[in-house]
Amino acid sequence: MAESVQTIDEGTESLLDLNEFFFTPTEDIVMIEGSGIYLKDNNGKEYIDCASATFNLSLGYSHPDVINAVKEQADKLIHVTSSYMTNPVGNLVKKLIEVSPEGLSKVHLKISGGSTANEGAIKMAQHYNGKTDVISLFRSHVGQTIFTMNASGNSFRREPFHLGQPGIVHVPPAYCYRCFYNQKPETCGMLCVERINDFIDYASSGQVSSMIVEPILGNGDNITPPAAYFPALRKLCDERNITLIFDEIQTGIGRTGHMFAAQYYGVTPDIITTAKGLGGTGFQVAAIITKPEYAAMEGHHHSFTYGSNLLSAAAAVKTLEIVWEKSFLQNVADVGKYIMKRLWKLQEIYSVIGDVRGVGLMIGIEIVDDENNPDVNLTGYIKKKAFEYGLIMRTSRYGYGNVLKIRPPLTITMEQADELCNRLESCFNQIFRKQ
Numbered sequence: 156m157a158e159s160v161q162t163i164d165e166g167t168e169s170l171l172d173l174n175e176f177f178f179t180p181t182e183d184i185v186m187i188e189g190s191g192i193y194l195k196d197n198n199g200k201e202y203i204d205c206a207s208a209t210f211n212l213s214l215g216y217s218h219p220d221v222i223n224a225v226k227e228q229a230d231k232l233i234h235v236t237s238s239y240m241t242n243p244v245g246n247l248v249k250k251l252i253e254v255s256p257e258g259l260s261k262v263h264l265k266i267s268g269g270s271t272a273n274e275g276a277i278k279m280a281q282h283y284n285g286k287t288d289v290i291s292l293f294r295s296h297v298g299q300t301i302f303t304m305n306a307s308g309n310s311f312r313r314e315p316f317h318l319g320q321p322g323i324v325h326v327p328p329a330y331c332y333r334c335f336y337n338q339k340p341e342t343c344g345m346l347c348v349e350r351i352n353d354f355i356d357y358a359s360s361g362q363v364s365s366m367i368v369e370p371i372l373g374n375g376d377n378i379t380p381p382a383a384y385f386p387a388l389r390k391l392c393d394e395r396n397i398t399l400i401f402d403e404i405q406t407g408i409g410r411t412g413h414m415f416a417a418q419y420y421g422v423t424p425d426i427i428t429t430a431k432g433l434g435g436t437g438f439q440v441a442a443i444i445t446k447p448e449y450a451a452m453e454g455h456h457h458s459f460t461y462g463s464n465l466l467s468a469a470a471a472v473k474t475l476e477i478v479w480e481k482s483f484l485q486n487v488a489d490v491g492k493y494i495m496k497r498l499w500k501l502q503e504i505y506s507v508i509g510d511v512r513g514v515g516l517m518i519g520i521e522i523v524d525d526e527n528n529p530d531v532n533l534t535g536y537i538k539k540k541a542f543e544y545g546l547i548m549r550t551s552r553y554g555y556g557n558v559l560k561i562r563p564p565l566t567i568t569m570e571q572a573d574e575l576c577n578r579l580e581s582c583f584n585q586i587f588r589k590q
Contacts, residue, residue, distance in 0.1 A: 508523075
């Protein structure tokens with residue numbers, strides 16, 4: 156076994172020959188190791204991962220405390236049916252309730268990831284209030300299952316399929332930079348919330364069960380609503396007897412400088428879904444956290460084999476312990492503000508940067524053309540050039556969007572943030588000052 160591993164390590168370039176067998180071919184590069192915010196390829200080049208892998212490495216690559224917690228659990232027990240109590244799962248439930256907004260006191264862990272968490276939350280709402288329809292936002296991701304893909308706010312994701320799902324209503328988000336209603340934040344009166352009443356009255360079946368919303372749209376151009384948006388949305392949902400679901404798959408677990416973005420906005424939803432960063436350094440785990448009345452749905456209606464996995468639960472407990480430290484969350488907020496300031500200065504130099512927006516370490520850079528229209532091609536080009544400068548970046552809406560996303564591991568230091576910004580500035584200088 157050791158011999159075969161050595162052969163693979165010595166011949167990593169030959170691994171790329173396997174690309175022809177992959178359903179989706181990989182990039183023409185082999186990554187071999189990572190530590191913290193850095194990832195290294197087989198040529199020895201080191202990259203700053205501005206995307207935290209798939210936005211799920213909240214504690215970066217190979218976090219030793221998380222790995223040790225998993226190793227310790229692996230020596231005892233790796234998996235057991237969720238019919239029985241175990242220490243890792245019990246401790247994870249206890250910790251999630253501790254760090255969640257007050258009033259959310261039930262936890263469902265028998266799910267496999269963000270998509271199944273969101274679908275489960277919608278099921279719980281329908282089971283509770285007996286209504287059917289779901290409201291989702293333009294540009295939202297929601298998930299990859301048939302149902303959540305239909306709830307997605309991007310038509311290109313549904314285009315190849317004939318799996319249309321009735322009872323889903325899409326509404327515009329609070330996209331102040333490109334307001335759907337052509338308003339200004341200081342005078343709009345939260346029209347983007349008020350007009351949801353029209354969608355309910357004229358575009359739904361009249362039986363709206365829930366509204367699922369990302370506090371900051373993760374894949375959807377990093378749209379960051381103003382402070383008044385969520386209190387107004389909470390009020391509307393209360394008046395209409397609609398379950399408010401916060402999809403915190405990307406915004407949760409410290410990404411905004413708070414454990415959940417709900418705490419940043421000061422609003423408690425009825426249900427929170429979380430995944431991605433909950434695994435700390437790459438372990439697959441997800442959770443649905445609800446008010447008690449939503450826990451009446453029988454478990455067999457939404458139950459997956461590898462939910463409540465003990466290794467992942469152990470990783471999640473350690474992750475929450477680390478992130479919940481006040482100094483940790485303060486560092487996320489401080490470093491995020493520093494990066495935003497550096498980007499605003501870059502925006503003053505380069506007109507292609509139309510907007511810089513975000514909270515904590517969930518930051519987006521909107522790239523525009525000379526007429527302030529979204530420039531998708533240029534966004535992709537900048538991403539590609541940034542890679543040459545040792546920055547792994549992702550663009551919004553699977554490359555269909557015009558926003559560069561900066562979401563490094565939350566462990567990033569101020570010095571590393573400085574390095575990240577210096578590399579990005581050098582990239583912009585090289586691209587645009589020659590033109």
